[in-house]
Amino acid sequence: MPYLETVSDLSPASLARFDDIIDVRSPAEFADDHLPGAISLPVLSNAERAEVGTIYKQESPFRANRVGGAIVARNIARHLETALADKPKTWRPLVYCWRGGMRSNAMGTILSSVGWPVGVVKGGYKSWRREVVDGLEHDEALLPVRLVDGQTGTGKTALLHALAEAGGQVIDLEGLANHRGSAFGDFGDSAQPAQRLFETEIWTRLRAFDLSRPVFVEAESALVGRRRVPRRLWQSMLAAPRVEVHAPVAARAAFLQRAYGDVISDPHRLNASLDKLVALQSKETVAAWKALASAGRYGELAAELIEQHYDPLYARSRKRREDKPVQVVEVDEISEATLASAAQDLLGS
Template sequence: MKEMTVEELFTIKNPIIIDIRSPIEYKDGSIPGAINVPLFTDEERQVIGTIYKQEGAAVAKWKAMEMVSPKIPVLLQTIKKYFSNDTELIIHCWRGGMRSKAVVTFLEFAGIYSWRLVGGYKAYRHYILEQLPTMLPNQAIVLHGLTGVGKTEVLKMLKEKGYPILDLEEMAGHRGSIFGTIGLGDGHNQKTFDSLLFKGLQEIKGADYFLVEAESKRIGKAVQSEELMDKKMRGININLNTPINQRVKHLVAEYVQPYQDEPWYFEKIADGIEKVLRRVKNSDIKQSLIQTLTDRNFPDMIRILLESYYDPRYDHAKQEYEGEFFEIFAENPVEATEKIASKLNELSFHNRELNNQQ
């Protein structure tokens, strides 16, 4: 049986990773790009676990064999669809135990030679948590700006131009606000965030710096590490300024237009407004928000939220950052991207000059 360590896994170009854990295990956290071909359903896994606790390992193994045996042909056919001679096929379960050993053995009998990931997902999780603090580039360049200036769009455009980007909102599956999961599902948990951060850092390996959005330590369900927050707090800061009309237009296009006809949308917005109302003391603002919600006047609602809720809170958050601030004024994300790219090139040249003088 061929075996591969987690360290070796990251030396292979475009591996085909088959995660044979149950769907609930896979949903809780997985290796990015892994394909879930479960050996057991969630219910079957629960039954086997109960038998293991109540009747012992031998009885549980026998029950597992009874469950798996009828599935073997379909299981192998499913995995075979992803196999090709110019790729490496890697099989893993929770900790590289009986499930992955059995599937690798079944595949060998069928003439398909695959690798078993030693330690399984547990070893992968341990490895990335150990590596993450050591992978951050030396310098953070932090993009600031009031809600709606288009920071995420600017980061994506800069990434297309080849700049080293960490899109933390995408990794968290959350936009970092009360309305942050609209259109994005429930958001990612910590395990998924860590895996995507590890993948993102691999992609910018060798860069002297990285660009990242100014976010609070918690983004939805995920929490940034102390090492990452420390890099950001001591980084170079770029503050993006955009007219409020453009900000409202941008947020309507992002949060309203794609989803407003969905049956869940109004309830989701109402729930968010209720949370805001608990934090707003001004009765006139409260009444205005309630009225715009009743009228479904989302553009006016967004303007009120910006001027009376989000903007006042933003200045306080900026004060936490120690580094120098550079101001960028732009009408839209395209113009902002060009101006920030120009500033980045200027800063990069300046940093090289400093390094040469040392």
């Protein structure tokens, strides 16, 4: 007999009981956000979902269900013949749609009829979204954040990676937002995730952490590119003790050349990034920086940007904070070895 398990517990342990988590919503809905680790097997494409929705509103729910049902059946059959063709008898999927209704139950019923033990998320994606919002926006408890702070080019993100490698608990906001948090921060054609997906990535990590231990986060503004840091995490960052990384200008300039190699290799993109600084620097200064870039004098450009633009910005922003760093990390060069050593020191302190 077909068997569908209604699943309301979306904890990591509960989700781990299933071999695959299947999102049957449209590709656009999946791109906006989805459960951690989910795969997209839509029962309605973007265009098909729009078509059925139009019929529902302009004609009748009955005709929309009849047309939609036929499309859903064909798409589920295609998934059985392709993506699911080699799944063994013991395979255990968890299925969800927007609110745990027709789409997920259609997929779940057919999969269970094949003989697979199937779970269907009660309340669908909306149940997951409610958990994320409760955890990141409504919960008032501060998180045990420790900020990794320092001037531009001191390797803060690289230090976060070293901390993670050494067993530390880390949230890399720039990595999750796909943006380096500055005028040079975008990754070209690689877009930022949707806001909701950004929040899901943060929450997925937070709920797996031991909150009796510190969570290392790079000091950022409330916006990373166009993605907003969720309220609870932002309030925790404002109240967090700071670790400050210090390095000489020459070492920082050399590091920036390595870290921003993708920008340097694209003259149009580099000039467009420099143009964003006109609001804070004179046109003559920006023109001089473009001339350095055109001449391939990237080390000089990086040093001037550090000394004339980013360090003064950093100094002004730190004047607004009255707290002193709880620890200062001094590095003569920014390398894997020095950052690994710094990470060990921070985890041991």
